Amino acid sequence: MTETVRPLRADAARNRARVLEVAYETFAGEGLSVPIDEIARRAGVGAGTVYRHFPTKEDLFRAVVEDRIRGIIGEGRNLLTAGDPATALFEFLRSMVLTWGATDRGLSEALAGVGIDVEKAMPEAEREFYAMLGDLLRAAQEAGVVRRDVSAPDVKAVMVGLQAMQTYDDEAAKRLTDVVLDGLRPR
Amino acid sequence: MTETVRPLRADAARNRARVLEVAYETFAGEGLSVPIDEIARRAGVGAGTVYRHFPTKEDLFRAVVEDRIRGIIGEGRNLLTAGDPATALFEFLRSMVLTWGATDRGLSEALAGVGIDVEKAMPEAEREFYAMLGDLLRAAQEAGVVRRDVSAPDVKAVMVGLQAMQTYDDEAAKRLTDVVLDGLRPR
């Protein structure tokens, strides 16, 4: 009962990382419906190994998406610390479309609730994500570049919308991002 | 060239309509991955009956989504004719979020390209849809309420984004729609 998160043996850790990486790329490229067997094959391990590390396909989704989200959180924090806090939120949302979300079918589907319910699956990450988003938002609002009546969940919703736009039409999304973001500025 | 589509027998027409209706609701509520057998069960018919009217699952998707899209086209045309052409585009996009798209997972998935490729599956409807969107856009631009550098595909992309936002968080979407649309106005 002591929750000993015993460190994995080196090879096991390597396998886990390899599977995660492959799953990451595969889900991004082909969506969440790719069979586990296929992930295993591409990772060069047996299906059993995938299931040892991720007892359920949803667990694998979770790990992939959580990984992704942690990266996103890092990006946001970084922009806040290293750049101009006033513009960090816009920078962040732009980077989501330009860099991160870039045609990530898996993430799109996950955000759309296909195959996994992010809120329930990883409340921890979700919380941290919202905290980061709140900080970005607050900084922007204090700098007077974003309306006061916009909340963190609103920004998240906008993000989801941008994501979807981009999956649907990458070019249009790149053109439109600034247009949409303009809507967030005080009139 | 008139493709004499002899009218269906009364009972067959009833069944077809019933299946379509059930499919409509089911796909809207649970997405496009619901089994045909389940649709049949809910419609109170045998699976074979569904396949008689829609030889392929994709044919059923097509019928449902096309029906939906034609309704949307009608809505747009109506706003353009019956109301103020200058505001029709905004009205239309608002109604998409407030009325139409209302948590329609099937439509969301279809627009996102999950389970069916709308462009390929129903080019006719797609074309009419774009024509309608173009008319709305032109009217708005001529009235000077929408930026000149926005194209019809851009509006479609925005629509997809709003859709996704709404599927993700209905409340936030309702609050944010006007904010996003504000971005479309000339500065």
Place this chain on the structure above:
Amino acid sequence: MTETVRPLRADAARNRARVLEVAYETFAGEGLSVPIDEIARRAGVGAGTVYRHFPTKEDLFRAVVEDRIRGIIGEGRNLLTAGDPATALFEFLRSMVLTWGATDRGLSEALAGVGIDVEKAMPEAEREFYAMLGDLLRAAQEAGVVRRDVSAPDVKAVMVGLQAMQTYDDEAAKRLTDVVLDGLRPR
């Protein structure tokens, strides 16, 4: 209980004949696994009509094959009456390969026991067929052109073999028929 084989109404008779004809061609060309619906469609009638005349798919097979066999019987009798009785058997077997069996997948399959058991399904026709074959054989044997130790069932078996040969390789069968028939001559 009076077995009144009431004559069909004219249109019904026409339908029956049409279905039989279409089934005949279709089974010959594509084998016995063609769906009844397809036969009905090609005959320009509803599936129900086919089932009215032939309550079971096997009944339709039976009718088709029986028709075929009666034609074959007629051919044999004719050769015996109109031509030289001594050579009638050989003529008959040659005509089976050259004319009748000509790539009749349905008949081949039927003879091979796929989809229908001829012996059981139409003992009447079978009997007449054997009678005809017996007459041909007797005439040939009396003329001294066929071995005495060959029986009617043997000839039938040879016929089945030639059929199969022909379905397998039409050209080779045409070349080989005389070779095989040579085997039947007294040494």
Place this chain on the structure above:
Amino acid sequence: MTETVRPLRADAARNRARVLEVAYETFAGEGLSVPIDEIARRAGVGAGTVYRHFPTKEDLFRAVVEDRIRGIIGEGRNLLTAGDPATALFEFLRSMVLTWGATDRGLSEALAGVGIDVEKAMPEAEREFYAMLGDLLRAAQEAGVVRRDVSAPDVKAVMVGLQAMQTYDDEAAKRLTDVVLDGLRPR
């Protein structure tokens, strides 16, 4: 170029062999239209196991028929080497009827092209088969016991005919084989 076909695990090999054996018997007894599920049931494995070893029903046909054909090839080569080359062809054709083909519906159907196209499905085996047949034929012709105008494809066709004869009437076929083969001798 050696296609490192890593040997199957012992249990997997056992299962594969068991499925093949069951398929072999079942197809021989009941033809090629028996459902895969039935094969699986009789082999005492799940349907998925059959599909693991034979991804398609046709793959299973292929394996069964190819196995059979290789046995036949071996038989022919053996007769040529171990016995009298002059009579080997006749011995071979006799053994086909007496031993091999013995009421093998699956093989009959396969040879007749029902359910599988041997030529396309296993060109390799087909080639070897013809090579063997050619050798048998040449030896017989050189010994002067078979007509010069008979080709290897002709012999194959005869074989198919004998096969069919035998499936149709085992007893008659046994009696008639020599009669038919007599036809191949020079007059």
Place this chain on the structure above:
DNA sequence: TATGAATGAGGGTTCATTCAT
């Protein structure tokens, strides 16, 4: 622990047969 074979519950689709119109 890793492997990959086995399982078996579906899922989409077809088609012989029945039955309401």
Place this chain on the structure above:
DNA sequence: CATGAATGAACCCTCATTCAT
């Protein structure tokens, strides 16, 4: 009688998950 719509039992095949090696 004819029609063709409806039924539902199969059939082939896939894939998440378990388990023997």
